[in-house]
Amino acid sequence: MSLITETxxxxxxxxxxxxxxxxxxxxxxxxxxxxxxxxxxVQVAGPDEAYCIDPLAPGIDLQPLYDLLADPAILxxxxxxxxxxxxxxxxxxxxxxPVFDTQVAAMVCGFGDQVGYExxxxxxxxxxxxxxxxFTDWSLRPLTERQVTYALADVTHLRKAYTALSKTLKQTGxxxxxDEELGTLLDPATYQNDPKDSWRRIKARTxxxxxxxxxxxxxxxxxxxxxxxxxxxQRVAKDDALLELAASMPANAEDIKRSRLAKPLASGKFVDxxxxxxxxARALPEDQCPKLEKSDGWDNQAPRAMVDLLKLLLKxxxxxxxxxxxxxxxxxxxxxxxxxxxxxxxxxxxxxRELFGNEALKLKHGKIAIGLSANGQNVEVFxx
Numbered sequence: 001m002s003l004i005t006e007t008x009x010x011x012x013x014x015x016x017x018x019x020x021x022x023x024x025x026x027x028x029x030x031x032x033x034x035x036x037x038x039x040x041x042v043q044v045a046g047p048d049e050a051y052c053i054d055p056l057a058p059g060i061d062l063q064p065l066y067d068l069l070a071d072p073a074i075l076x077x078x079x080x081x082x083x084x085x086x087x088x089x090x091x092x093x094x095x096x097x098p099v100f101d102t103q104v105a106a107m108v109c110g111f112g113d114q115v116g117y118e119x120x121x122x123x124x125x126x127x128x129x130x131x132x133x134x135f136t137d138w139s140l141r142p143l144t145e146r147q148v149t150y151a152l153a154d155v156t157h158l159r160k161a162y163t164a165l166s167k168t169l170k171q172t173g174x175x176x177x178x179d180e181e182l183g184t185l186l187d188p189a190t191y192q193n194d195p196k197d198s199w200r201r202i203k204a205r206t207x208x209x210x211x212x213x214x215x216x217x218x219x220x221x222x223x224x225x226x227x228x229x230x231x232x233x234q235r236v237a238k239d240d241a242l243l244e245l246a247a248s249m250p251a252n253a254e255d256i257k258r259s260r261l262a263k264p265l266a267s268g269k270f271v272d273x274x275x276x277x278x279x280x281a282r283a284l285p286e287d288q289c290p291k292l293e294k295s296d297g298w299d300n301q302a303p304r305a306m307v308d309l310l311k312l313l314l315k316x317x318x319x320x321x322x323x324x325x326x327x328x329x330x331x332x333x334x335x336x337x338x339x340x341x342x343x344x345x346x347x348x349x350x351x352x353r354e355l356f357g358n359e360a361l362k363l364k365h366g367k368i369a370i371g372l373s374a375n376g377q378n379v380e381v382f383x384x
Contacts, residue, residue, distance in 0.1 A: 001052075001143075001145050001148045002050060002051045002052060002148060002152060003051065003052045003053075003054060003143065003148050004051050004052065004053045004054065004060075005054045005057035005060060006057070006059075006060060007059070007060050007061040007064070010053060010060065010061075010062070010064045010065060011064040013044075013049075013051055013064075014064040014065060014067065014068040015064075016046070016049070017044070017046040017068060017074070018068075018071070018074070020046045020047055020074055021047075021074070021075065022074060022075035022076070022077050022100070022162065023044055023045060023046050023068070023074055023075075023076060023077065024043075024044070024045045024050075024077045024078075024155040024156075024158040024159055024162065025042070025043070025044050025069070025076050025077065025078055025081075025084065025096075025155065026042075026043045026078065026079070026084065026151070026154040026155050026158070027039060027040075027041065027042050027043070027083075027084045027087060028040045028041040028042075028043075028138040028151060029041075029083070029087060029138070030137070030138060030139050031232075032232075033231070033232070034230050034231065034232070035226045035227055035229070035230050035231055035232060035233065036090065036227075036230055037083065037086070037087050037090075038139060039055045039087050039091070040055065040056060040138035040139050041053070041054060041055070041138055041143070041151055042055060042062075042065060043151050043152055043154055043155040044065070044068075044155060045152070045155035045156050045158070045159060047159075050152050050155055050156050051152075052143075052148050052151050052152060053065060054143070056139070056141060062091070066088070066091065066092050069088060069092075069096035070092070070094060070096060070097070072097060072098065075098050075099070075100055076096050076097075076098065076099050076100070077099075077100045077101075077102065077158060077159075077162045078099065078100070078101050078102070079101065079102045079103050079117045079120070079154075079158060079161070080101070080103040080114070080117070081099065081101050081103075081185065082185060082190075085099070085185060085191065086190075086191045089188065089191040090191070094188070095185075095186050095187075095188055095191070097186055098186075099182060099185060099186060100162060100166070100178075100182070101181075101182060101185060102117075102120060102158065102161050102162055102165055103115060103117075103120075104178060104181045104182065104185075104327075105162075105165040105166075105169060105178050106120055106165060107181075107323070107324035107326070107327040108169065108174050108177050108178050108181065108323060108324075108327065109165055109168045109169065109172070109174070109322070110321075110322030110323055110324070111123070111324070112324055113324045113325065113326040113327075114324075114326070117129075117154065117158075118131065120161050121157040121158070121160070121161055124160060124161045124164040124165070125157045125160035125161055125164075127153075127157045127160075129153055129157070130149075130150060130153070131150075132146075132150070133146065133147055133150040133151075136150075176351070177351050180350055180351065181327070193223070195219070195220040195221075195223035195224050195227075196216065196220050198219040198220060198222070198223040198233075199212070199215050199216040199218075199219035199220070199290075201219075202215065202219060202239045202242060202243065203239075204243060204246070206246075206247075207291075207292055209286065209289035209290065209291055210249075210281075210282070210286070210289055211246045211247060211249075212246075212289060212290045212291070212292065213281040213282075213284050213288075213289040213290060214245070214246040214249055214277075214278055214281040214282065215242060215243065215246035216281065216290055217277040217278065217280050217281035217284075218237075218242045218245055218246060218274065218277045218278065218281075219242060220277070221273050221274065221276070221277040222236045222237050222242065225270070225273060236270065237262070237265060237270070237274075238261065240261045241259070241261040241262040241264075241265065242262075244259045244260075244261045244262050245259065245262050245265075245274065245278065248262075249278055249281075249282060250262075250274075250275065250278060251275070251278075251279075252275065253266045253267065253271050253275070254266075256271065256274065256275075262274075303338055303339075306338040306364065307331075307334055307335055307338045309363060309370065310334040310337060310338060310360055310363065311331075311334060312370055312379065313356070313359060313360060313363055313370060313381065314328060314329055314334065314356060315379075316370065316379050316380070316381060317355060317356050317359065317381075321355060323355070328347060328352055328355060328356050329345075329346075329347035329352065329356060330347075332345075333345040333346065333347045334347075334360075337357070337360050337361075337364075338364070341361055341364070347360070359381065366384060367383070367384055368381050368382060368383055368384060369381070369382045369384050370382070
């Protein structure tokens with residue numbers, strides 16, 4: 001099998017790739033029962049060869065692989081690589097660079113929102129993938145030849161997909177658009193999970209600074225606990241339970257028991273942490289409690305009709321220029337633009353503003369209109 005299980009073989013393989021213009025990379029990992037992703041397999045392909053690397057093999061040292069990923073002379077090609085990059089960042093405290101993400105590139109090139117690898121390689125490489133091993137347990141050993149063959153397909157066909165997308169980007173002059181998108185993937189802050197900010201992932205239907213302070217404290221406790229115990233955050237406490245606790249602000253275990261959703265936290269190893277988190281937030285001075293910005297709130301009341309018009313404009317422009325809608329603007333961004341001309345959102349900066357943002361402002365102020373074409377078959381934008 002094309003499987004590397006020893007450090008010497010890994011070092012030799014990585015050495016042979018040193019002169020390559022690019023390599024394709026993918027990983028297989030497990031995280032259903034853990035907080036941190038457990039890396040089970042790494043697939044790497046160069047121009048002429050491809051191997052699976054077994055990080056669970058006894059005694060193997062992955063440093064030659066990490067050195068290859070850090071080589072600034074070699075482009076690392078991923079598909080939907082955020083989680084792969086997060087794994088490598090957690091292992092090395094640095095982000096592999098430079099990087100090319102074929103899913104992002106496909107959005108720039110008009111393949112729709114978040115196109116899957118199977119669809120992409122079918123269109124660009126003419127390959128049909130065997131997905132029978134999609135839900136295999138990659139942590140079990142020994143790996144079978146069928147597993148290895150399946151895993152290698154995720155990097156061998158990626159070579160053709162990258163080549164085709166790279167050519168299209170150059171022909172359309174959109175390479176700069178992709179570079180702008182990849183900035184987030186290459187930013188270490190993307191992978192640094194600060195427990196103090198974890199409350200923002202929870203949809204809190206309140207603007208009470210005190211309740212938000214309690215929610216912030218509880219979410220930070222949950223994140224720290226999940227990291228320390230290496231277990232999924234939702235197994236420590238559900239979001240709904242934290243929201244109930246933020247509303248009731250319990251002072252003791254008996255208070256927690258009165259909460260239908262949070263009752264399991266009233267006893268056992270978590271009760272002291274919960275009560276300490278609530279107490280700390282209740283003691284926080286009012287001026288130190290978090291406050292939601294307008295754009296962060298669930299009750300942001302944008303004019304519904306204007307949002308609907310902006311959505312239609314977005315669809316029209318994305319189809320005209322063959323760019324995925326989601327790449328240009330999100331629904332939340334459209335609401336922000338509907339609320340304020342000076343909305344500080346990605347859709348109002350850089351190439352997005354040139355393509356869509358300026359037109360959105362024209363639509364808001366009646367300088368353009370949207371209607372059917374003369375033949376009644378297409379939606380078009382008209383100057384007024």
